[in-house]
Amino acid sequence: MPARSVELPVDQAVRLAVATFEAEADPAYRDSLGPRYGIHANDAYGVKMASIQKLAKSLGRSQALADALWATRCYEARMLCAYVDDIEAVTPDRMDRWAADFDNWAVCDTLCFSLWDRTPHAFDRIHAWASRDEEFVKRASFALLASVALHGKGLLDDPFLDALTLIEPAAEDDRNFVKKGVNWALRAVGGRRRILNDEAIRIAERLAASNAPTPRWVGKDALKALTSPQLQERLAKKPS
Template identity: 45%
Template structure:
C-alpha cells in the first residue's frame, strides 16, 4: 500500500477508488502517505468532507491529513479554501482518539503557517480551543498556539508577505 501511495498518479485515481482504499486503512503511516496522494486529486475537497464525517478512526484521520498536505502542496489554492475548513477542524477537535486528534492538530497548524492571511484565523481558533473545557480540544489548541506563536514561524510568515 505504501508503494501505491508513492507511485500513484492523482489524475489516474477516481473518487470511488480513494474511498475503497480509505476503507482499508489501519495505520497512521499508510494514512499520511496516501493522504498526500489524495490531496492532489481534483476531488480532494469532496473526500475531505466525506472522510471527516466517517466515524472510522483512520478514515477520519485521512480527512485532516489531506487538509494538512493540501495547505503545503496546493500553492494555487486560494486561502479562502482553507479558512472554510476551520469550522470542520473545530467540530472534530473534541474527537479524543489519538490518531484523529493529532491529525486535526496538524491540519490547524499547517493552515496557520501557510500565509499571514490564514495565520490570524487559525490562531484565533487555536486560542478558542485552548480555552475549551474539552480536554482533547484544549490539547489541540495549546499545541497549535505554541507553534503558531513561535518567533521563527512568525518571522518566516512575515518574510513571505502573503
C-alpha cells in the same frame, strides 16, 4: 506528476514487489512497527520506506498495478501504492474505497502526503471524511488537509478558510490518531499565510480555553507553533 508507464505486466510487477519485500524483510524492524511507531499493520514484512520508494522508481506508475498491490492487503504493498498509482486515474470513489480499508496511520498519511493531495478531489474528500466514524478515515480528512496545506503552492485562501471550520467539531474526538491529525491540519493551514494564521490562532485560542481535555490539548499545542517567532517572521515576509 506525469505517469511513468510500467514496463512489466501487472502480475509480474506484483510478483517482483513481493519478492523484493521478502528479500529485504527485517523481522526486528517489523516487530518494532507497533511498539515504536504505533503502526499496527497486518501482513507486514518489515521493509523500510527508502526501499519501498526505490522499488517504486523501477516499477513506474499504473492504476492497474496500484489496484493489484492494494488487493494484496500487504502493508508494504499498500505503502507502495502511494508512489506507483497514476494520479490522473485517482477518483473520489477509489479514494473512498481505499480509505475504508485503512487500519494504520502510516498508509493513511503516506497516501495523503504523497498522492492524494495532488488530486483535484482533495478538498471534497476532506469535507466528506471529516465527520466519518472510522478513526483512520476521519484522520485521512485532516492528514489530507495538512498535506494540501504543505504542498498546495499557489492555492487560494478560501478553500482553506472553509476547511478550518471542520477543526473545532473534530477536536472533540479524543481518539489519538484523530486528534493528532486535527492538530497537524490546524498547524499546517495556519502556516501558509497571514490571513490563515490569524484564523487558525483564533480557533486554537478557543480550543485552548475549553474545559475538555482533548480540544484543550489540540489548541494549546497548535498555539505554540502558530505563534512561534520563526513562523511569524516567515509570514511577515510573504505578500498579503
